[in-house]
Amino acid sequence: MLKKTNAWDYSDQARYYEYRPNYAGRAIDELCAYVHARKAPAYSTLDVGAGTGNLTITLLDRGLQCVAIEPNKAMRDIGIERTNGMSVRWTKGTGEHTGAKPNSAHWFVMGSSFNTTDRRETLKEAHRVLKKGGYFTCMWNHRDVNNDTEQNKIQKIIQTVVPNYNPGVRREGQADVILESKLFNDVYFTEHPQKVSRTMDQYINAWRSVKNTYWDLNTSKGRTTLASIENKIIKTFGANFIFHMVYVTRAWTARVEK
Template sequence: GGGKPLAPKNANNAAKNSLRVADIGAGTGNLSIMLLERGCEVVAVEPNDAMREIGISRTKDKNIKWVRATGLESGLEDSGFDWVTFGSSFNVMDRSQALKESHRLLKPQGYFSCMWNHRDLNDPIQEVAEEVILELVPNYTRGVRREDQRPVIEQHKDLFDTIIYIEEDFYFHQNIETYIAAWKSVKNPYWDLETSEGQELFDKIAYQMRHKLPSEFDIKYTTRCWSAKARN
């Protein structure tokens, strides 16, 4: 049969109809907040204490529960969710294991989604940023977050089918500090901010960006999202 709509049509019925979502690797809550705005009930899973604290303060008095756990060992109950989402987090864990864990969490016919906001690498601002990073991190690569996620989902045909892919461009007005903060939040192996070396390297990157980029700019991104329906 047809799946539920992604958001209840009538806000008054939100409590009755609201989708229960596990947002895995929720970070500071960017995707969780969008889900809450659409009337969903959210369980946000984030192992990083500093990020989770920011997320908690941003979502006070909302229909959300924060859990300190990793995506692969979330400790959440079996078959408890209509939707499991990964906002810029599916690439930082073993994706096969993450799909198995998502299937465990989902109700029959529930949906899994993984999504990223990708910078347009031809944007002049982005070109300067890449140059700054490559100068300081010569072996920098963008990793699996830019790969097509369809093959890894198709390897798990026993768990998921009906793959849906959507993408959309958008322009975002940023100032240099919010842009640097976005870079800072990127999970990658090059600057681990828990270490003094990682913090020192990132401070050098931020210094160069402040000197080489304007104080405000519009920047193009593309959101890319893969979804699939859980098989019973």
Template structure:
């Protein structure tokens, strides 16, 4: 990750709000652990505060957490003490060649130069090793989430979810390093108070508002005021865990 990319995706001010996000669907993670065919050592790239790593460690994997942001890593180390935490990024992990069985990107593949990230993953994976890139997506067809999204677009007509909502298949199909694409998705309901829903949005880093600036704070608060007037006090939010998974050639 270049210095420019690290600055653009600096999550220092957002780290404390990651606990308000839902974690990945448990059954989906179980399927992927089975698909990994006995993987033991996993490098979790862009580990953040350890959401995915906690799920993998709970299933018996030896987890290496790769996270460049100090604030994220500090929280993550408290949450997942039995993992090895490394200050590094997804294109320079510092890991040895062919040293891990599985590489995971939990909501992080989109913030990297994906071509370089695939090359680095290929380098550190053992022969036949596995790679997974996954995200949680709010179901925008759900009436409540549709209202929430339309409120954002009232203020920001060009708003979109960016690369994290794109089909990742073309990225892997164009790579000569990985094959055997295996895609899964699982829906789940996450119940959350409206105020916690707003706090979860404070964990979001995007190009449309910057909470480090007065203008960004003002814009976000305007959106929040509209949410408070239009959304219920308790939200049953439909999410989908989506994961694209490939095997090293």
């Protein structure tokens, strides 16, 4: 997940990625069916911006063979360790420059990484590497801040610390930018909620995996801001609280135009 040298450097966040809730299994199953993903060596899936392998592992568990593309060494090293012995090859690359050969992939999938790239350039790259009839997918796992009481309280805590907080592109619809490229058609959207339970420590550690313009473990100010949010969450719910929260996996998929 890297756009510029420092802007999306997740080296300090990498060790906390295991605490992030993974994507809803029903969403992954639906997407695999939609793109006709097959358990065959001839079917090539690129997980672009693979991070530490959260999405990669869900795809491998469904019998797919993957190339996991991730620019950050710290993230990549964890992913390589987690997927040791599985049908995956890890490489260094970005959404804009994957290093994959032209017309080599059936599915170009991005989990929580499309927003960290120049989206238009990434779509050009996806078009370059996808085979005729291939698919592009971008997805995120969103906190249900509107319908989940616990998430709503936490959202209000964040806004007291960061009044101008805006989640940015990751919360926006992606159909327009995909269709505007004129490289893809038939955008298919799906979303699936899932219930996730986390201890307070697990939940706080998940927040430490976040990097944005408001807080960042790389900076003193960022660490102070995040600590303030964490302390308010603990004070509100209690150190031994067990969260039972709703996350929603949202995904946009389009067929390449060739």
